[in-house]
Amino acid sequence: MKPGIADDEQPPKPTGTIHDLGYKRYIGTRRAASTRWRVIARQQISFAWKTWWRFKAALGLAVITMSIAGGMMMFASDRKSSLGRAQFFAQRLIDTTLPESIIWFCRAGFLASLTISATVIASDIQGGAFTFYFARSTRPWHYVLGKLVGLCALVALVVFAGPLVIACLRLGVSDTTEQLREILPIIPKTLAVGVLATLAYAAVPLGFSALLPNRRHALALWAAYYLIFGAMAYALGHVASPSIAALDLPRAVQAVTFHLFDLEFRGNDPEIPLAAALASLSIHITVSIGIVAYQVSRAQKSGVGGAS
Amino acid sequence: MSEPPLIELAHLTKRFGQITALHELDAVVDGKIIGLLGPNGAGKSTLLKCLLGLIPYEGEARVLGLHARTHGAEIRDRVGYMPEQEALLAGMSAVELCAYAGELSGLPRTEAMQRAHAALYYADVDEKRYQTIDGYSTGMKQRVKLAQALVHDPEILFLDEPTNGLDPRSRDEMLSLISELPERRGCAIVLSTHLLQDVERVCDRAVIMHEGKIRFVGSIDELRGARGRDSELVVEVKADAAKLAETLVAAGAKCEVTSPVALHVDLPADATSELVFRAGRDAGIQVRGLSLRRETVETAFLRVISETVKETSATGDGRPAKLS
Numbered sequence: 001m002k003p004g005i006a007d008d009e010q011p012p013k014p015t016g017t018i019h020d021l022g023y024k025r026y027i028g029t030r031r032a033a034s035t036r037w038r039v040i041a042r043q044q045i046s047f048a049w050k051t052w053w054r055f056k057a058a059l060g061l062a063v064i065t066m067s068i069a070g071g072m073m074m075f076a077s078d079r080k081s082s083l084g085r086a087q088f089f090a091q092r093l094i095d096t097t098l099p100e101s102i103i104w105f106c107r108a109g110f111l112a113s114l115t116i117s118a119t120v121i122a123s124d125i126q127g128g129a130f131t132f133y134f135a136r137s138t139r140p141w142h143y144v145l146g147k148l149v150g151l152c153a154l155v156a157l158v159v160f161a162g163p164l165v166i167a168c169l170r171l172g173v174s175d176t177t178e179q180l181r182e183i184l185p186i187i188p189k190t191l192a193v194g195v196l197a198t199l200a201y202a203a204v205p206l207g208f209s210a211l212l213p214n215r216r217h218a219l220a221l222w223a224a225y226y227l228i229f230g231a232m233a234y235a236l237g238h239v240a241s242p243s244i245a246a247l248d249l250p251r252a253v254q255a256v257t258f259h260l261f262d263l264e265f266r267g268n269d270p271e272i273p274l275a276a277a278l279a280s281l282s283i284h285i286t287v288s289i290g291i292v293a294y295q296v297s298r299a300q301k302s303g304v305g306g307a308s
Numbered sequence: 309m310s311e312p313p314l315i316e317l318a319h320l321t322k323r324f325g326q327i328t329a330l331h332e333l334d335a336v337v338d339g340k341i342i343g344l345l346g347p348n349g350a351g352k353s354t355l356l357k358c359l360l361g362l363i364p365y366e367g368e369a370r371v372l373g374l375h376a377r378t379h380g381a382e383i384r385d386r387v388g389y390m391p392e393q394e395a396l397l398a399g400m401s402a403v404e405l406c407a408y409a410g411e412l413s414g415l416p417r418t419e420a421m422q423r424a425h426a427a428l429y430y431a432d433v434d435e436k437r438y439q440t441i442d443g444y445s446t447g448m449k450q451r452v453k454l455a456q457a458l459v460h461d462p463e464i465l466f467l468d469e470p471t472n473g474l475d476p477r478s479r480d481e482m483l484s485l486i487s488e489l490p491e492r493r494g495c496a497i498v499l500s501t502h503l504l505q506d507v508e509r510v511c512d513r514a515v516i517m518h519e520g521k522i523r524f525v526g527s528i529d530e531l532r533g534a535r536g537r538d539s540e541l542v543v544e545v546k547a548d549a550a551k552l553a554e555t556l557v558a559a560g561a562k563c564e565v566t567s568p569v570a571l572h573v574d575l576p577a578d579a580t581s582e583l584v585f586r587a588g589r590d591a592g593i594q595v596r597g598l599s600l601r602r603e604t605v606e607t608a609f610l611r612v613i614s615e616t617v618k619e620t621s622a623t624g625d626g627r628p629a630k631l632s
Binding site for chain 1: 381
């Protein structure tokens with residue numbers, strides 16, 4: 001307090017106010033419109049990372065799956081030489097751990113989709129975000145690509161990174177250089193399966209999120225489709241054509257894996273043909289991206305202006 | 309070379325199937341703060357969408373000299389839009405949202421962040437800028453919406469009902485912010501609103517739309533005095549306005565005493581304001597003030613609309629005014 005100045009005339013106490021940074025007209029160059037999707041993708045990733053606890057269960061399941069699969073592989077490799085006639089089983093365990101674990105990574109992918117991708121578009125519709133995006137130079141394809149790339153990066157952490165680590169471990173536990181060279185193709189095979197699974201678990205829930213304007217409804221629809229419709233398709237695959245079971249997303253991914261890794265389907269599992277599995281995944285992904293593109297393009301035309 | 313006008317329309321028509329939402333609009337709009345007025349369904353929002361290049365149309369629409377049909381994205385980079393409805397991203401803080409808005413308009417990341425802070429400072433969003441928007445009051449949300457529209461340094465701002473849902477104090481503050489924008493940020497404003505008091509307070513020009521047509525383009529002064537009558541006067545006297553009114557009525561004028569010291573006078577066709585002074589002298593009343601009687605923006609707006617309705621019913625051109 002300054003002496004000699006009345007209380008009500010004292011200068012205000014500094015309260016940590018934010019200072020005016022001034023205003024200058026922006027004269028720099030603007031980034032090309034074609035880079036907008038990168039901004040959207042980055043924001044999608046940083047937002048999910050900021051609220052990563054929502055992502056924790058899925059990531060946790062993926063890490064657990066990876067640890068168990070890796071541990072089993074290391075253990076079998078370590079004890080293989082001392083197993084005598086049971087060596088065959090240990091070797092089989094080492095060879096099948098990766099493809100068998102894919103279904104678990106798919107389950108983790110589903111959990112991730114529930115928290116990050118199944119509500120994306122519905123949330124944006126509900127919050128009026130399309131007005132925010134499309135009153136700017138953002139075009140529908142920037143939005144769709146940005147969201148898809150962002151979600152793929154996140155989903156890949158769950159369904160792509162884990163299998164890739166296990167594949168690398170498999171190479172690491174090779175007995176000889178000759179064997180390593182022989183099994184080297186598991187890397188591109190794992191990459192192919194990882195890409196398919198990533199696309200499926202990012203694009204399909206994103207498509208469902210574009211179907212309904214309410215985020216909870218969209219979430220429920222995706223969960224119902226995945227769990228109930230998937231189970232029905234799987235059951236029908238038993239009694240009718242095995243190709244029908246390819247409509248169940250995790251089974252389709254698993255079928256592609258088994259075919260790529262030359263593994264036999266287990267006794268009671270429908271033997272889904274590779275073509276059916278690939279067709280199912282492609283159709284799911286394409287239709288979902290189509291739905292998203294259509295809805296977003298429609299939203300662009302009607303979103304700005306309020307009354308529509 | 310002279311700057312192109314803010315908005316140019318030539319035979320702009322927009323049809324939704326059988327319904328014509330905008331009908332042959334021709335106008336050149338310029339100014340600092342332009343009020344875009346019209347009842348619901350007048351076509352304001354459709355016009356806005358055409359100007360932003362979001363929907364196809366017939367005829368021509370130019371914003372800042374750019375064709376909206378072919379340069380929509382460039383126009384949107386140079387225009388800021390503050391929507392009426394909620395258009396904020398849940399879970400983000402105000403500063404994150406504004407920086408994101410800047411980046412989406414092509415600003416580099418660092419620049420976008422700096423300008424986000426500057427825009428929020430201008431909009432008077434203090435330390436709360438770091439909290440998520442979900443918990444903001446309506447007034448705060450409106451300020452953030454204004455900041456996100458400003459962040460990329462637009463040359464024109466489209467403000468859609470910016471004072472909607474605000475309490476009187478916040479409304480007053482928002483209008484002050486808006487009125488200072490052309491001076492402080494060098495941008496023109498198109499203010500779409502139903503609140504005619506807001507227009508009266510901040511706008512220097514107005515565009516009135518009704519049933520998909522532009523009914524008036526011009527300055528607020530022109531709107532209020534659009535009838536061009538200098539025979540309608542407001543007369544202030546020292547006392548006894550009623551007595552002066554009697555004298556004026558006797559001279560052929562029409563009078564309405566509004567208070568003991570003021571009256572509205574409609575002079576006869578060939579009379580001038582001299583008649584008032586003469587009547588004052590005859591009645592022994594001191595005339596202290598004489599001014600042209602101006603309509604309020606509200607009265608002028610209602611007059612323009614009612615003239616349209618009369619015109620429509622006379623010509624039988626009754627089209628449904630929908631879709632905006």
